[in-house]
Amino acid sequence: MKSSETNMIPWNALHSRFNKLKLHNNKFAISTMGLIVIVLIIYFVFSVGSNNNIPLYKIKRANFLISITESGELRAKNSISITAPRVRGNLKIVYLISEGTFVKPGDIVCKFDPSEILSSLKDAQTRLELTLMDKEKLKANQNASLAQMESQLKSAELSFELSLMKLDQLKFEATAVQQQAKLEHEKNKIGFEQTKQEYKSRLSINKSDVERMDVEIRQKRDEITKVQRDLELLTLKATSEGIVVYSNNFSNQGRKYSIGDTPWAGAEIITLPDLSSMESRTFINEVDISNIKVGQKVIVRLDAYNDSSFFGTISSVSSIGKNKDMTSNIKVFEVIVSMDNSSSILRPGMTTINKVIVKQRTKVLYIPQEAVFRNNDANIVFIKHGSGFSERIIQLGEKNEDYIVVTNGLSDSDEIALLNPNAEIKTNTNDESINSTEAYSIGKSK
Known part of the structure; x- marks a missing residue:
């Protein structure tokens, strides 16, 4: 029995020690795993939360492009201008065809207020009527005057002939009586010749007065014709096919013409552009203009089509600067960019972003x-x-x-x-x- 108990003691101690070691190892493993989790959390928070989001x-x-970018506006290189008529009086737009409309020759594109010219036409017609009445009155007076003069001429002629007959009858009378009859005849002869000459002069004067009245009447009629022509000019018509583009009204801060505007005679109201050849008009700041040269390439992008870009070439650089706007002292220079190719989406008036390639590395x-x-x-x-x-x-x-x-x-x-x-x-x-x-x-x- 002693021998058996002695053999049992080492096994129990070993099992107890093994259980204690196992518990200690489990605690160490749990602590290690916890520490690893904390480190991972810290790494995730500071690494992913900051650097990974950068x-x-x-x-x-x-290739690196050194460029200058400015906005511009498309326009046609060649276009037909439709201008305000050169007529007397003030102009006021009362009708404008919609911008972008395709027109044919003869289509009405703009009308101006005719009231002022209609009033002028009425006044001219009234003046003509008064002149015609004056002519009729003149002719009536002339006829009455000529009738009276013809009567006087006839009377003078009769007196002349009677005195001639009396002179012939008194050729056998006394010399004194014949002399008296002869003097009477000479008097009647002079009176007849004078009356006849006055009649001829009156005919000439009357003819001249009538001709003067005719000239005045022609002038009045010409004035009416001119006013009627001005009235016709108040309606602007297309002279060729094209798309209507409004011009800028520089007397009204450069905005496009609209109904109610009062342009001066000869001002461009509408253009009919040739869409086969387009260009972009832009303005470069005086600080950058020294870097701009004719022949430089330009990347042109449309505001309305951000996914489309075109290539152009600078064809003109103005040598004279002007104020950027009415309230600014900044000077800008006009630069014209000719589009290298045509496209159906290029339309006059579109806003462009012009990227001028100054240098390329x-x-x-x-x-x-x-x-x-x-x-x-x-x-x-x-x-x-x-x-x-x-x-x-x-x-x-x-x-x-x-x-x-x-x-x-x-x-x-x-x-x-x-x-x-x-x-x-x-x-x-x-x-x-x-x-x-x-x-x-x-x-x-x-």
Whole structure:
């Protein structure tokens, strides 16, 4: 029995010790697993919550464009102008065909208020009627006067003939009686000749007065014809096929003409453009105009069609600047961009975004401007390394509106942050931001 009990004691102790060791190992394993979970949570919160949400830019070599971008407006190179008529009086638009309408020759495109010219026509017709009445009155007076003169002429002629007969009858009378009859006859002869001459003069004067009245009547009729022609000119018609485009009313802040406007005579109201050859008219700031040259290529994009782009060439650069608008002292220069190709979607009046290619560099590294930051007066970027970022100092070159060339410090396929990964934002009552690195991009305002 003793021998048996002695053999049982080691096994019980070993089993107890094994249970204690197993419990200790379980506690250690649980603690280790808990620690690992906490580390993973911390890593996930700080890694995924910050760095993994930062947008990246992958660097590659490509052609770099240095450009100047300005908005413009499409127009046709060649077009037919329809202008306000040169008529007497003021003009006021009372009808305009809808812009964009396709018209044929003879179609009415614009009408002006005829009331003023109708009033002038009525006055001219009244003046003509009065002149015609004056002529009739003149002719009546002339006829009455001529009738009276004809009677006087006939009487003078009879007196002349009677005195001649009496002179013949008294040829055997005394010399004194014959002399008296002869004197009477001479008197009647003179009176007859004078009356006849006055009659002829009156006929000539009457003819001249009638001719003068006829001239005045023709003038009155010509005036009526001119007013009637002016009345016809108040209706503008298309002279060829085309799409109607309103012209700008520069007396009204340059907006397009509309009903109620009062253009001056000769002002362009409508154009019928030739859509086969288009150009964009833009204005370049005086600061940039020295970089603009005839022959430079331009990328033209339409505001209405963001997915469409066209190519153009600068065909004209104005040598004289003008104020950008009525309230600005900034000087701008007109630049004309000829479209290299035609398209059915190109329409006069469309807004264009003209990107003038000033210079082009081939196969260079460039990055977005917002990816460049400043730290201790140095230009830096944040390069992606695994799950984190590291700072790197870079050297910069030329830039355009959105990108900037990197001359030293980066390589192909590097990935850089577009936001500062070190920037920590604390939300408190003062809404303060604490950045470990100055978080503003070069070329951008903070």
